[in-house]
Amino acid sequence: MAIVCGIDPGTATIGFGFIEVLPNGDMRALEYGAIKTSKNDSTSKRLLVLYQELQTLLKKYNPQTAAVEKLYFQQNTTTALAVGQARGVILLAFEQANIEIGEYSPNEVKQAITGYGFADKNQMQEMTRILLNLSKKPTPDDAADALAIAITHINSQIARL
Secondary structure (H helix, E strand, C coil), X not given: CEEEEEEECCCCEEEEEEEEECCCCCXXXXXXXXXXCCCCCCHXXXXXXXXXXXXXXXXXXXXXXXXXXXXXXXXXXXXXXXXHHHHHXXXXXXXXXXXXXXXXXXXXXXXXXXXXXXXXXXXXXXXXXXXXXXCCXXXXXXXXXXXXXXXXXXXXHCCCC
8 A cells, every 4th residue: 555645736725635545556535635824924934834734744644655736837927936935845845754756747637637638627626536436526626636646646656656
């Protein structure tokens, strides 16, 4: 058995998901949700909250491997810089915990989950629900994205798990 962590990085909301890969190859969601930071806090305070919350989750689930969405932006460089800072904290936390890291672009995740690199949120949530045999679509969107990132990593690393 292996436990995989998926992270959808952000500054205000960071999606996370932990999936257990069973010996028969089935996947089971252990926990998913979002770490939220206050817009009233300084950037450094928000990054500290993210780091501390992620460390707590990593200690609880002790994943063997993890995956993070690659930074992607079209026009808003301010948002890209903030997300880049969050990604740095996330990558640091994984490295400190000696967790192997995979990185996937949004299109790679969409392709892996739905077979279509431009799938919409609803398609992604439904396929994630089906793949994890959940009774309802995972929410919030950030958590659903994190689970999809973890599934993408599992499928790309299956021989190693």
